[in-house]
Amino acid sequence: MGLLLGTGKFLKNGCKNLYFFNRIDATEQLYKSGKIQYILISGDNSTKNYSEPEDMQAELIKRGIPADKIVLDFAGFRTLDSVVRAKEIFGQNSFIIISQKFHNERAIFLARKYGIEAYGFNAKDVNKYFGFKTKVREYFARAKVFVDFLLGVEPKFGGEKVEIS
Incomplete structure (x- = not known):
């Protein structure tokens, strides 16, 4: 199983988001090399016209990955x-x-804290100037991980179990 972490297809200025396309490239590589058989795309779908999972799914299907995977x-x-x-x-x-x-x-740090055997497959990064804002945001996100553990923060939504055969 590959867990593809979501991100938007486009930036606020309308340009393509290279983080998105590099993650798609990495997922395609893993799937077509036989390293993963299924892809779980997890992302934001908080507004009517924005769905990271559906955008990523559409891009993967365009690249020949079957929808049922x-x-x-x-x-x-x-x-x-x-x-x-x-x-x-x-x-x-x-x-x-x-x-x-x-x-x-x-993500791997979080997974291991929750008893999950997780490994990372690193998609290509972006130019350090292009990704500066994201890198700054990451420093705060890493600190927040520890705050979340101290406060016992859980996922926002639960739900019924979904079986992936």
């Missing part, structure tokens, strides 16, 4: 939600997390 999690609003829901809702105790290195480091 893709499962969508629309409640992956944060990395914590995506990782814990992969275990609690989708029944996965071991998976490969697909994102950029800086994001995978935090």
Whole structure:
């Protein structure tokens, strides 16, 4: 199982989001090499016209990945939600997390804290100037992980279990 962490297809200025396309490239590579058989796409779907999971699914299908090998999690609003829901809702105790290195480091830390055997597959990163804002945001996200543990924060949404055969 590959857990593809969501991000928007486009930036606020309308340009393509290279984080998105690099994660799609990495997922395609893993699937076509036989390293993963299913893809769980977890991301934000908080407004009517914005769905990270559906945008990523559409892009993967365009690249030849069968729709029946893709499962969508629309409640992956944060990395914590995506990782814990992969275990609690989708029944996965071991998976490969697909994102950029800086994001995978935090996601794997979270997974292991929740008893999940997780590994990261690092998608290509972006130019350091292009990704400056994201890197600054990551420093705060890493600190928030510890605050969340201290406060016992759980995923925002639960839900019925979904079996992935």
